Amino acid sequence: MKRAFSVALGLGAGLLIGAYVIKRLDDAQRAVAPVNLAGQAGRAAGTLLERYREASADGRIAAAEREAELRSRFEVPSVRRALGG
Numbered sequence: 278m279k280r281a282f283s284v285a286l287g288l289g290a291g292l293l294i295g296a297y298v299i300k301r302l303d304d305a306q307r308a309v310a311p312v313n314l315a316g317q318a319g320r321a322a323g324t325l326l327e328r329y330r331e332a333s334a335d336g337r338i339a340a341a342e343r344e345a346e347l348r349s350r351f352e353v354p355s356v357r358r359a360l361g362g
Contacts, residue, residue: 307313348355 347353
């Protein structure tokens with residue numbers, strides 16, 4: 278009786294572990310499918326472009342603030358003021 282229980286327990290554990298390994302392998306195979314890789318690359322490119330746009334906008338704002346600071350410190354008129362506008 279103990280031997281039959283041990284065999285059944287071993288077979289059950291083996292089946293569970295085998296099913297888990299097969300599921301993980303199948304998930305990994307799907308993850309590297311060309312369609313999924315293309316989708317991941319597209320999302321990454323979109324995210325990168327959005328970060329670039331945000332960084333550019335932040336840079337323009339910082340440059341304008343620094344320019345205004347330097348103009349006021351050295352009493353340099355802006356182009357509009359210099360042209361009478």
